Amino acid sequence: MKKFLSGFLMGDCAPMNLVVRPLLLLGFRLYLAQVFFMSGLTKIKTWSTTLSLFEYEYNVPILPPQIAAYMATAGELILPAALVLGLFNRPAALGLFILNLVAAISYPDISTAGMKDHIIWGTMLAVLFTFGPGTLSIDKILSNRWKNG
Secondary structure, eight states, X not given: OHHHHHHHHHTOOHXXXXXXXXXXXXXXXXXHHHHHXXXXXXXXXXXXHHHHIIIIIOOOSSXXXXXXXXXXXXXXXXXXXXXXXXXXXXXXXXXXXXXXXXXXXXXXXOXXXXXXXXXXXXXXXXXXXXXXXXSSSHHHHHHHHHHTO
């Protein structure tokens, strides 16, 4: 009983590792992919508005507004697909984390609720970067294949 309680308290519990963790990480991946992909689609649908926002509203550091708009849109359309598949999950999570951070700091009139969303997304992306995509991913399949020769 002591061993079970110790494992349960410290995260070495088989049901958590085999069922809960993979489903939680998959849920994070799917939710974040939907959020960022929909944002990318919105940018494409209203491209002239997107360019205007990047030029006059967002204070994106360093990059010219047009390049920032193209990069953000590409990131929001490509990186979520990687999250869904669990393919190159850590680089995808890091890329979306940076995109999320820049979005949060570059928009001067962000609401409290909007900032809360960015904090939640950033935290979820940090979890995916730290723990990887979990067992329900192409990364896991590739890792097993490369590990076993």
